[in-house]
Amino acid sequence: MNSLVAFYRSTIGKKILMAVSGLIGIGFVILHMAGNLQVFIGQNKINSYGAMLHGPLAEVTWLLRLVLIVAVIVHVLMAYQLTQRSAAARPIDYQHRSPQVSTLASRTMKWGGILLLVFIVVHILHFTTEAIDPAGWRGMTDSQGHRDVYGNIVASFRIWWVALFYIVAMLALGLHLYHGAWASVRTLGFAKPSPHPLHRRIALVVAAIVWLGFTLVPVGVIAGIIR
Numbered sequence: 052m053n054s055l056v057a058f059y060r061s062t063i064g065k066k067i068l069m070a071v072s073g074l075i076g077i078g079f080v081i082l083h084m085a086g087n088l089q090v091f092i093g094q095n096k097i098n099s100y101g102a103m104l105h106g107p108l109a110e111v112t113w114l115l116r117l118v119l120i121v122a123v124i125v126h127v128l129m130a131y132q133l134t135q136r137s138a139a140a141r142p143i144d145y146q147h148r149s150p151q152v153s154t155l156a157s158r159t160m161k162w163g164g165i166l167l168l169v170f171i172v173v174h175i176l177h178f179t180t181e182a183i184d185p186a187g188w189r190g191m192t193d194s195q196g197h198r199d200v201y202g203n204i205v206a207s208f209r210i211w212w213v214a215l216f217y218i219v220a221m222l223a224l225g226l227h228l229y230h231g232a233w234a235s236v237r238t239l240g241f242a243k244p245s246p247h248p249l250h251r252r253i254a255l256v257v258a259a260i261v262w263l264g265f266t267l268v269p270v271g272v273i274a275g276i277i278r
């Protein structure tokens with residue numbers, strides 16, 4: 052018990068918790084992105100998928116939700132505590148940052164992370180609870196009697212500012228994932244020191260796939276491919 056408390060209190064312990072919770076988040080977004088791409092197959096496919104997650108697989112969905120909620124809380128709490136700790140350790144900021152460690156992605160971690168958090172809350176209120184209903188689609192069902200997730204996606208992304216909000220949030224997600232994915236692998240000690248680290252290239256590919264996979268949905272609606 053004492054060693055657990057010591058681990059939690061140590062900076063490396065907090066970094067490990069941050070890395071592991073971040074990797075859980077990455078796992079979720081990859082699955083979610085793959086699920087979303089079913090809109091390209093058609094209304095029936097994605098609506099039945101949604102119905103399955105809320106029907107026969109409801110227990111699994113709740114378990115995953117629970118893991119995800121804990122991961123998000125731990126991730127945000129550790130980010131806050133580590134930022135406070137490093138600010139206390141260095142009240143005057145570095146005059147110059149080494150270009151190698153300071154990429155656009157690493158410099159936008161804090162604000163990008165806050166934007167993502169706002170996005171997740173707004174997004175759940177939009178597509179899951181339908182409390183935010185820009186397209187007037189609340190409670191709509193398809194011909195099978197399933198909740199019409201497909202119709203909500205199409206009607207929502209036809210509204211320019213909704214599509215823009217998602218496209219900007221997906222850029223923030225891509226940058227956040229790129230820095231987060233390689234930083235977590237480094238924290239967990241899987242990465243060997245190298246001038247051209249492989250884990251950085253893998254992080255770039257993962258971030259690019261996730262960004263593209265999500266962005267294709269609003270862009271597909273705007274382009275009239277999904278209608």
Ligand code: HEM
Pocket residue numbers: 080083087101102104116167171174175178179200204217224265266268269
């Ligand atoms: C274009 C991008 C996205 C689209 C079209 C989309 C679509 C959806 C839809 C339709 C649902 C509701 C599913 C249902 O209730 O049947 C949903 C739920 C959700 N989405 Fe997304 N999503 C996108 C991006 C994201 C991203 C980037 C994240 C996380 C960073 C995310 C996190 C979630 C979460 C946490 C839920 C709630 C799952 C639940 O508890 O039921 N989504 N999304």
